[in-house]
Amino acid sequence: MEIGIDSFAAILPDPVTGQVPSATGRMAELIEEVELADRVGLEVFGIGEHHRGEFLDSAPTMILAAAAARTRQIKLTSAVTVLSAADPVRVFQEFATLDLISKGRAEIVVGRGSFVEAFPLFGFDTRDYDDLFAEKLDLLLALQESTNVTWEGRFRAPLRGQGVYPRPHTHHLPIWVGVGGTPQSFARAGALGLPLMVAIIGGGFDRFRPLVDLYREAGRRAGHDLKVLKIGIHAMGFVGETDAAARDAFFPGWAHLTASIGRERGWSPPTRQQFDAMAGPEGAFLVGDPSTVAAKMLQASDKLGGVSRITFQMSTAALDTTAMRRSIELLGNEVAPLVRGAQPTS
Template sequence: MTEPNGASPMEIGIDSFAAILPEPETGKPPSAADRMGELLREVEVADRVGLDVFGIGEHHRAEFLDSAPAVILAAAAARTSQIRLTSAVTVLSAADPVRVFQEFATVDLISKGRAELVVGRGSFGEAFPLFGLDTRAYDDLFAEKLDLLLALRETAHPIWQGRFRPALTGQGVFPRPHQLRLPVWLGVGGTPESFARAGLLGLPLMVAIIGGSFGRFRPLVDLYRRAGARAGHDPATLKVGVHAMGFVGETDGAAMDAFFPGWAHLTGTVGRERGWSPPTRQQFDALAGPDGAFLVGSPQTVAAKMLQASTALGGLARITFQMSTASLETSAMQRSIELLGADVAPIIRAARAAA
């Protein structure tokens, strides 16, 4: 477990897609209302055990309940006191930035300054036809809407004009958030242009790594840092976070056996739509192994792998676990969150403090 000298604290958290998957005993999914209640209890547990951040994704599909992440985060804000609450990610290309800003400013008021946004283009395309948008304008939509969202952070009365939305000529956009400046991270996959854009804008970067290895993303992270330096941004502000598949169990075997069924179910569902080969246990074991990008195992295994990931990417400010693909009863999911906060986090914090 090694880290670069001068390492700063690493934030540790969870991202949930509010997946509604079959229960292991019955093979049937829980009701949507019951699953939502379980999700809010998961946020409460994360807050209680001292994790730093909890994110809610955005999807418009039958197997997820997170099409309105700001509503879920507002409910979580009322039940928690310390943990930061973020989107993971807001599909900004398919949204109105004014409405997004108002919603998250409201969450920020409810939480007394704990709201954040991770914005991206999204890895699923359902939102575009749902809201009457042309997928051929995929990147142009995102670039323009990000420009407006960042303008809204700076003033309540923006003067702004674009191609895809009526101009703003000084109308007031309210409420304003509790924080002086609502934090906005840029969520990216593997497109070099997205990494460079985040650097040029000086935005913190959240990298979704859901396969392969952490090290293969190092050239893209370096591109982000170079772009930020060329744009004149302080290197200390160019924070890098990673969103990865993860689950903590009492032992490596227990964690892998618990996480695999839900991962295989969801990956198989998406894979059939995209023409992928069916997922296998061998493939999963490789991703959860020493060279793979899954953070699945005992507390000691997971902590060691997190520190290795940070070293491979030149230092990480945040790692969030996407563990909602585990098809588990509530108590098992909550136990994993407890292990992450009580056992994994102290190892990480001690290693960073020593560095």
């Protein structure tokens, strides 16, 4: 199992003073977090894409390229690229360039996006939400296979064999599909034989098992080897010296962002009781001390029939820089060995 971190480059006000830290300082801290993750042996670091004031990740490949120059081994990926509102040619060029800078460590997780701000910002209609994604994924996969592509669709100018450069360091850029809870999305990824990244930000892991089974069955029916149908989990997570310390460090930022987004979507304000339930044995938050988190990761993998990757969305704790860095150290130095030691070697 690969273990890593996803960040949305959250920039949060101090819960006591309300003061927002500088964007420049927060960005510097984020690059240092990627460097630390690399040093402690984590396998992957992802940067999200949002176009909102709470986050600094509207240009994720820029952040990933800066991190590539200061790391040696860790894979660098999006989490996710909002492909529906992007030009697949430009996405391919940016990640191919990142792959050259990182000497083969670039990956892409593409998705439709859980926020809709990118659609009007770049001139797209949310009524075309799924059609945009399906068409653009088709083009992105074609660009992965060939330098000169002949292609035509509804939403961008056709390609008539023009060369798309640069080509990546690796022959194929790994492309994952990021999904939430839509059966169609799981089935599509399986039919295409693409690895799946499942965002599990609420409920329990077991409720996603029917959707994961749908993905695997769609892949089998399409003739894909089950070995290529990899499952990844993106989950809220944070590691502390104790369960209580981890929860106390993570809760304030999580509550602030959840409340902010909830006001837009008509959700009830989040409570500490709800948070503690999600961090408990049956919830999907990987928050606790190293042994608690490792056990829960193994439980999640078992419930989903085996997973290849788990990434922690821990950037809501970014206000406490010391706790954030310690969480990364604990994840790499203590959680990862516990998980790997419990898994079969073949």
